[in-house]
Amino acid sequence: MSYLLDINVLIDAVHTASKRHRQVVDWLDSALTGPPRTVGLPWHTILGFVRITSNAKVFDPPVPVSQAWDRVTEWLDQPAAWIPAPTDVHQERFGEFVDGFMLTSALVSDAHLAALAAEHGLVVVSADQGFARFAESGLVRWLDPMSA
Known part of the structure:
Protein backbone atom coordinates (compact mmCIF):
# COMPACT_ATOMS: atom_id res chain seq x y z
CA MET A 1 0.00 0.00 0.00
CA SER A 2 1.22 3.53 -0.77
CA TYR A 3 0.39 6.61 1.25
CA LEU A 4 0.05 10.39 1.09
CA LEU A 5 0.66 12.13 4.43
CA ASP A 6 -1.27 15.04 5.87
CA ILE A 7 0.45 17.73 7.94
CA ASN A 8 -0.92 16.45 11.26
CA VAL A 9 0.92 13.15 10.87
CA LEU A 10 4.29 14.90 10.69
CA ILE A 11 3.43 17.26 13.53
CA ASP A 12 2.34 14.38 15.76
CA ALA A 13 5.59 12.60 14.90
CA VAL A 14 7.69 15.41 16.40
CA HIS A 15 5.34 16.83 19.05
CA THR A 16 6.13 14.62 22.03
CA ALA A 17 3.23 16.06 24.07
CA SER A 18 0.70 14.84 21.50
CA LYS A 19 -1.42 11.94 22.70
CA ARG A 20 -0.88 10.42 19.25
CA HIS A 21 2.91 10.89 19.23
CA ARG A 22 4.13 7.38 20.07
CA GLN A 23 1.69 5.54 17.82
CA VAL A 24 2.26 7.94 14.90
CA VAL A 25 6.05 7.67 15.27
CA ASP A 26 5.82 3.87 15.23
CA TRP A 27 3.57 3.92 12.15
CA LEU A 28 5.70 6.50 10.30
CA ASP A 29 9.01 4.79 11.08
CA SER A 30 7.61 1.50 9.83
CA ALA A 31 6.17 3.08 6.67
CA LEU A 32 9.37 4.97 5.84
CA THR A 33 11.43 1.78 5.95
CA GLY A 34 9.09 0.12 3.45
CA PRO A 35 9.42 -0.29 -0.31
CA ALA A 68 12.23 21.78 10.90
CA TRP A 69 13.66 21.60 7.38
CA ASP A 70 16.41 19.24 8.59
CA ARG A 71 13.70 16.92 9.93
CA VAL A 72 11.89 17.01 6.58
CA THR A 73 15.18 16.20 4.85
CA GLU A 74 15.64 13.17 7.14
CA TRP A 75 12.21 11.89 6.14
CA LEU A 76 12.80 12.56 2.44
CA ASP A 77 16.14 10.73 2.58
CA GLN A 78 14.30 7.50 3.43
CA PRO A 79 13.89 5.12 0.46
CA ALA A 80 10.11 4.96 0.83
CA ALA A 81 9.67 8.75 0.74
CA TRP A 82 8.88 10.78 -2.36
CA ILE A 83 7.17 14.03 -3.29
CA PRO A 84 3.98 13.46 -5.30
CA ALA A 85 3.15 16.39 -7.55
CA PRO A 86 -0.17 17.29 -9.14
CA THR A 87 -0.64 15.66 -12.53
CA ASP A 88 -2.31 17.00 -15.66
CA VAL A 89 -5.69 15.93 -14.25
CA HIS A 90 -5.32 17.70 -10.89
CA GLN A 91 -7.56 20.60 -11.86
CA GLU A 92 -10.27 18.18 -12.93
CA ARG A 93 -9.92 15.96 -9.82
CA PHE A 94 -9.93 18.95 -7.47
CA GLY A 95 -12.98 20.29 -9.29
CA GLU A 96 -14.78 16.99 -8.67
CA PHE A 97 -14.23 17.44 -4.95
CA VAL A 98 -15.34 21.08 -5.08
CA ASP A 99 -18.48 20.21 -7.06
CA GLY A 100 -19.26 16.95 -5.27
CA PHE A 101 -19.01 18.15 -1.68
CA MET A 102 -20.32 21.16 0.15
CA LEU A 103 -16.80 22.43 0.81
CA THR A 104 -16.11 25.09 3.37
CA SER A 105 -12.85 27.01 3.39
CA ALA A 106 -11.57 24.62 6.07
CA LEU A 107 -11.84 21.69 3.63
CA VAL A 108 -10.05 23.23 0.63
CA SER A 109 -6.62 21.91 1.64
CA ASP A 110 -8.11 18.50 2.44
CA ALA A 111 -9.76 18.42 -0.99
CA HIS A 112 -6.41 19.27 -2.61
CA LEU A 113 -4.70 16.38 -0.78
CA ALA A 114 -7.59 14.04 -1.56
CA ALA A 115 -7.38 14.92 -5.26
CA LEU A 116 -3.62 14.42 -5.23
CA ALA A 117 -4.04 11.03 -3.54
CA ALA A 118 -6.70 9.99 -6.05
CA GLU A 119 -4.43 10.94 -8.97
CA HIS A 120 -1.60 8.77 -7.70
CA GLY A 121 -3.69 5.93 -6.22
CA LEU A 122 -2.49 6.73 -2.69
CA VAL A 123 -4.19 6.32 0.67
CA VAL A 124 -4.47 9.61 2.59
CA VAL A 125 -2.99 9.21 6.09
CA SER A 126 -4.41 11.77 8.49
CA ALA A 127 -5.87 12.07 11.96
CA ASP A 128 -8.28 14.61 10.46
CA GLN A 129 -11.70 12.98 10.52
CA GLY A 130 -12.79 15.31 7.72
CA PHE A 131 -11.24 12.88 5.24
CA ALA A 132 -13.96 10.37 6.13
CA ARG A 133 -16.42 12.24 3.91
CA PHE A 134 -14.12 11.87 0.91
CA ALA A 135 -13.44 8.22 1.70
CA GLU A 136 -17.15 7.44 2.05
CA SER A 137 -17.65 8.67 -1.51
CA GLY A 138 -15.22 6.07 -2.80
CA LEU A 139 -13.13 8.75 -4.52
CA VAL A 140 -10.20 8.35 -2.14
CA ARG A 141 -9.01 5.96 0.56
CA TRP A 142 -8.20 7.24 4.05
CA LEU A 143 -6.31 5.84 7.04
CA ASP A 144 -6.18 7.30 10.53
CA PRO A 145 -2.74 6.26 11.85
CA MET A 146 -4.30 5.82 15.29
CA SER A 147 -6.41 2.97 13.92
CA ALA A 148 -3.56 1.32 12.01
Whole structure:
Protein backbone atom coordinates (compact mmCIF):
# COMPACT_ATOMS: atom_id res chain seq x y z
CA MET A 1 0.00 0.00 0.00
CA SER A 2 1.22 3.53 -0.77
CA TYR A 3 0.39 6.61 1.25
CA LEU A 4 0.05 10.39 1.09
CA LEU A 5 0.66 12.13 4.43
CA ASP A 6 -1.27 15.04 5.87
CA ILE A 7 0.45 17.73 7.94
CA ASN A 8 -0.92 16.45 11.26
CA VAL A 9 0.92 13.15 10.87
CA LEU A 10 4.29 14.90 10.69
CA ILE A 11 3.43 17.26 13.53
CA ASP A 12 2.34 14.38 15.76
CA ALA A 13 5.59 12.60 14.90
CA VAL A 14 7.69 15.41 16.40
CA HIS A 15 5.34 16.83 19.05
CA THR A 16 6.13 14.62 22.03
CA ALA A 17 3.23 16.06 24.07
CA SER A 18 0.70 14.84 21.50
CA LYS A 19 -1.42 11.94 22.70
CA ARG A 20 -0.88 10.42 19.25
CA HIS A 21 2.91 10.89 19.23
CA ARG A 22 4.13 7.38 20.07
CA GLN A 23 1.69 5.54 17.82
CA VAL A 24 2.26 7.94 14.90
CA VAL A 25 6.05 7.67 15.27
CA ASP A 26 5.82 3.87 15.23
CA TRP A 27 3.57 3.92 12.15
CA LEU A 28 5.70 6.50 10.30
CA ASP A 29 9.01 4.79 11.08
CA SER A 30 7.61 1.50 9.83
CA ALA A 31 6.17 3.08 6.67
CA LEU A 32 9.37 4.97 5.84
CA THR A 33 11.43 1.78 5.95
CA GLY A 34 9.09 0.12 3.45
CA PRO A 35 9.42 -0.29 -0.31
CA PRO A 36 10.60 2.67 -2.43
CA ARG A 37 8.15 5.46 -3.25
CA THR A 38 5.40 4.30 -0.93
CA VAL A 39 5.20 7.32 1.40
CA GLY A 40 4.19 10.53 -0.36
CA LEU A 41 5.12 13.82 1.28
CA PRO A 42 3.54 16.49 -0.93
CA TRP A 43 4.89 20.03 -0.84
CA HIS A 44 1.65 21.18 0.82
CA THR A 45 2.37 18.85 3.75
CA ILE A 46 6.08 19.63 3.92
CA LEU A 47 5.66 23.41 3.92
CA GLY A 48 2.75 23.23 6.35
CA PHE A 49 4.88 21.20 8.76
CA VAL A 50 7.75 23.71 8.59
CA ARG A 51 5.37 26.68 8.93
CA ILE A 52 3.42 25.28 11.90
CA THR A 53 6.28 23.81 13.93
CA SER A 54 8.32 27.01 13.61
CA ASN A 55 5.42 29.26 14.63
CA ALA A 56 5.72 30.61 18.19
CA LYS A 57 1.94 31.03 18.36
CA VAL A 58 1.53 27.27 17.91
CA PHE A 59 4.63 25.72 19.53
CA ASP A 60 6.32 26.85 22.72
CA PRO A 61 9.16 26.87 22.08
CA PRO A 62 8.96 26.93 18.30
CA VAL A 63 11.38 24.86 16.26
CA PRO A 64 13.80 26.96 14.18
CA VAL A 65 12.89 26.80 10.49
CA SER A 66 16.28 25.26 9.67
CA GLN A 67 15.73 22.51 12.24
CA ALA A 68 12.23 21.78 10.90
CA TRP A 69 13.66 21.60 7.38
CA ASP A 70 16.41 19.24 8.59
CA ARG A 71 13.70 16.92 9.93
CA VAL A 72 11.89 17.01 6.58
CA THR A 73 15.18 16.20 4.85
CA GLU A 74 15.64 13.17 7.14
CA TRP A 75 12.21 11.89 6.14
CA LEU A 76 12.80 12.56 2.44
CA ASP A 77 16.14 10.73 2.58
CA GLN A 78 14.30 7.50 3.43
CA PRO A 79 13.89 5.12 0.46
CA ALA A 80 10.11 4.96 0.83
CA ALA A 81 9.67 8.75 0.74
CA TRP A 82 8.88 10.78 -2.36
CA ILE A 83 7.17 14.03 -3.29
CA PRO A 84 3.98 13.46 -5.30
CA ALA A 85 3.15 16.39 -7.55
CA PRO A 86 -0.17 17.29 -9.14
CA THR A 87 -0.64 15.66 -12.53
CA ASP A 88 -2.31 17.00 -15.66
CA VAL A 89 -5.69 15.93 -14.25
CA HIS A 90 -5.32 17.70 -10.89
CA GLN A 91 -7.56 20.60 -11.86
CA GLU A 92 -10.27 18.18 -12.93
CA ARG A 93 -9.92 15.96 -9.82
CA PHE A 94 -9.93 18.95 -7.47
CA GLY A 95 -12.98 20.29 -9.29
CA GLU A 96 -14.78 16.99 -8.67
CA PHE A 97 -14.23 17.44 -4.95
CA VAL A 98 -15.34 21.08 -5.08
CA ASP A 99 -18.48 20.21 -7.06
CA GLY A 100 -19.26 16.95 -5.27
CA PHE A 101 -19.01 18.15 -1.68
CA MET A 102 -20.32 21.16 0.15
CA LEU A 103 -16.80 22.43 0.81
CA THR A 104 -16.11 25.09 3.37
CA SER A 105 -12.85 27.01 3.39
CA ALA A 106 -11.57 24.62 6.07
CA LEU A 107 -11.84 21.69 3.63
CA VAL A 108 -10.05 23.23 0.63
CA SER A 109 -6.62 21.91 1.64
CA ASP A 110 -8.11 18.50 2.44
CA ALA A 111 -9.76 18.42 -0.99
CA HIS A 112 -6.41 19.27 -2.61
CA LEU A 113 -4.70 16.38 -0.78
CA ALA A 114 -7.59 14.04 -1.56
CA ALA A 115 -7.38 14.92 -5.26
CA LEU A 116 -3.62 14.42 -5.23
CA ALA A 117 -4.04 11.03 -3.54
CA ALA A 118 -6.70 9.99 -6.05
CA GLU A 119 -4.43 10.94 -8.97
CA HIS A 120 -1.60 8.77 -7.70
CA GLY A 121 -3.69 5.93 -6.22
CA LEU A 122 -2.49 6.73 -2.69
CA VAL A 123 -4.19 6.32 0.67
CA VAL A 124 -4.47 9.61 2.59
CA VAL A 125 -2.99 9.21 6.09
CA SER A 126 -4.41 11.77 8.49
CA ALA A 127 -5.87 12.07 11.96
CA ASP A 128 -8.28 14.61 10.46
CA GLN A 129 -11.70 12.98 10.52
CA GLY A 130 -12.79 15.31 7.72
CA PHE A 131 -11.24 12.88 5.24
CA ALA A 132 -13.96 10.37 6.13
CA ARG A 133 -16.42 12.24 3.91
CA PHE A 134 -14.12 11.87 0.91
CA ALA A 135 -13.44 8.22 1.70
CA GLU A 136 -17.15 7.44 2.05
CA SER A 137 -17.65 8.67 -1.51
CA GLY A 138 -15.22 6.07 -2.80
CA LEU A 139 -13.13 8.75 -4.52
CA VAL A 140 -10.20 8.35 -2.14
CA ARG A 141 -9.01 5.96 0.56
CA TRP A 142 -8.20 7.24 4.05
CA LEU A 143 -6.31 5.84 7.04
CA ASP A 144 -6.18 7.30 10.53
CA PRO A 145 -2.74 6.26 11.85
CA MET A 146 -4.30 5.82 15.29
CA SER A 147 -6.41 2.97 13.92
CA ALA A 148 -3.56 1.32 12.01
